Amino acid sequence: MNIREFCRTHFKHFNAAALVDAADGYIRHVDSGGKMLVTLAGAMSTAELGISLAEMIRQDRVHAISCTGANLEEDLFNLVAHAFYERVPHYRDLTPKDEQALLERHMNRVTDTCIPEMEAMRRIETAVLEEWITADREGRRHFPHEFLYRVLRGGKLAGSYQIDPKNSWLLAACEKNLPLWVPGWEDATLGNMYAGHCISGDVKNVHTVRTGIEYMISLAEWYTETAPRSPVGFFQIGGGIAGDFPICVVPMLHQDLQRTGVPLWAYFCQISDSTTSYGSYSGAVPNEKITWGKLGLDTPKFIVESDASIVAPLLFAYVLNQ
Structure with a gap:
């Protein structure tokens, strides 16, 4: 049996059943013409989620992504330095x-995986620094992900790939020109490097890389254009800023801009291990989002309280009917 058949046979209760319900809801949403925004928190790129996420992008099951700066860059780190990684x-x-x-x-540990600084981080820094300096000199400004798209499209790294390129979600997103938002990019390794190059004077204008507020404005434009034509779902992996940032666009449009006729999010699922009772927004049950004007009474809502590194690949394989 394939994964969908396996899950339907064995995943009958508790979080296992929630996974099946969420996956079936995902399929209904997309098959009926809806779009899906996926958010990536934690260390999902270092967990090699690209193996399943890239195929979701290629098969038009993911239409936009919000991720942390770490997830943006760590997919590229793995792409060019996988052979130098060490598992502990x-x-x-x-x-x-x-x-x-x-x-x-110079081995930076993420749980059981060590990322090699020289082969991964410094190699990507060298490639993207050229783009930062050139854009700075020419007076161009781009978002963080757009600079990485430019690196990939320029072919500077093509000879350095150490995994099958089909397993890089960022490469798949680049090929589709997928809309990306990277809130809080400044706290990522490349964000720190960019700050350093601004301090040292290699980059003269700090605004060469566009900011989080500009990301929110671009998200508002995308959502306003997309949602009335194709209802937009929200699939959240983990918590934090990757999810908190984009989900707020709907109440902003309604409450701060007083716009009418902007649809709420049309589907919501979160994979989380956070605990609600600690006051954690990342662990808040979906119904709490009704009070903030993000979800509606009838929005399909799911939460799978489990390990995203296990659940997300399973759910994606279910959706793809692998």
Whole structure:
């Protein structure tokens, strides 16, 4: 049996059943002409979500993405430096001295996976710095993801790929010219590097890379144009700014701009392990979003309280009927 048949056979209760319900809702939404925005928090790119997400993009099951700066860049890091990554399955047993030894080898640990600084981060920095400096000199301004799209389209990295390119979600998004929003990019590795190059004077105009407020304006324009023609769903992986930023566009359009006729989000699902009782917005149940004017009474709502690195690939494979 394929994955969809397997899930329908075995996933009958609890979070397993919620996964099936959410996947069936996803299929109904897209098959009826709706669009889907996916948000990526945590370390989903380092978890190699691109293996399943890239195919979702290619098959028009994902139409826009909001992600953290880390997820944006870490898909590229993996694309060009995968062979240099190291897995540390016993990471729970590491001592402070073990961690110091990783630092001295320039291996940046994300749970059980170490990202190599020189082969991944510095290689991408070299490529994108050329784009930043050239745009700065020419008076051009672009969003963070647009600079990476330019790097990919320019072919500077093509000879350095260390995974099958079909497993890079950013490359798939670039090929589709997918709308992307990257709120809070400044706290990512490349954002830190950009700040450093502005301080050192390599980039003269800090505004060469466009900002988060401009991202919100572009999201408002996209949503206003898209939602009345094709209802837009919201599929949230994790919590944090990747999800909080884009979901707020609807109440902003309604309450701050006093626009009428702008549809609410037409589908909502979140994969989360956050705990509501701590006052965590990331763990808030979908109904709380009704009070903020983001979802409606009749919006299909799902929450799968589990590990996104397990649930998301399964759900995507279900949607793709693999």
